[in-house]
Amino acid sequence: MDIFKKRTVNEMGSKTAGQTVQIRLHSSIQHPGQEKETHHIEALGRYVEKLGSSYLQYEEEQDGQKIQSTVKLGNDDALIMRSGAIKMRLPFSVDEDRQGEYRNNHVAFKLQVKTKTLRFIEEEMSGKFAVAYELYAEGSLLGTYELTITYAEGIK
Numbered sequence: 456m457d458i459f460k461k462r463t464v465n466e467m468g469s470k471t472a473g474q475t476v477q478i479r480l481h482s483s484i485q486h487p488g489q490e491k492e493t494h495h496i497e498a499l500g501r502y503v504e505k506l507g508s509s510y511l512q513y514e515e516e517q518d519g520q521k522i523q524s525t526v527k528l529g530n531d532d533a534l535i536m537r538s539g540a541i542k543m544r545l546p547f548s549v550d551e552d553r554q555g556e557y558r559n560n561h562v563a564f565k566l567q568v569k570t571k572t573l574r575f576i577e578e579e580m581s582g583k584f585a586v587a588y589e590l591y592a593e594g595s596l597l598g599t600y601e602l603t604i605t606y607a608e609g610i611k
Contacts, residue, residue: 473503581607
């Protein structure tokens with residue numbers, strides 16, 4: 456039984472509420488000339504299907520401020536959107552570089568996103584999304600990033 460496909464769909468083709476999932480996020484960042492940083496986040500979130508696309512939604516806290524994140528999952532095309540204390544839009548495509556943006560209370564700038572690898576594996580009650588990419592601002596490399604998100608229903 457495919458639990459993701461069994462939920463109710465409204466007339467617009469979207470899942471009405473989504474499914475609660477446990478999300479584990481692992482990221483590594485290599486800034487030019489610096490040591491690699493790694494970050495781990497565990498959060499309770501939502502898996503939602505809308506208009507033929509799959510999304511993860513979760514909230515995290517950074518420096519005491521809340522940030523809402525939505526990740527559009529895919530193998531050829533994906534997107535990370537963040538809002539709250541930080542506003543960010545990072546589009547991923549293996550075939551072409553994409554324009555992104557970053558904004559907080561102090562700065563705002565355009566980003567160039569060069570996707571190296573993009574993979575999304577969806578199983579019956581879980582999934583894994585992985586992306587490796589480089590970020591540039593005004594032609595300068597900001598860093599090389601690797602992000603892996605796993606999610607599953609009912610895992611604590």
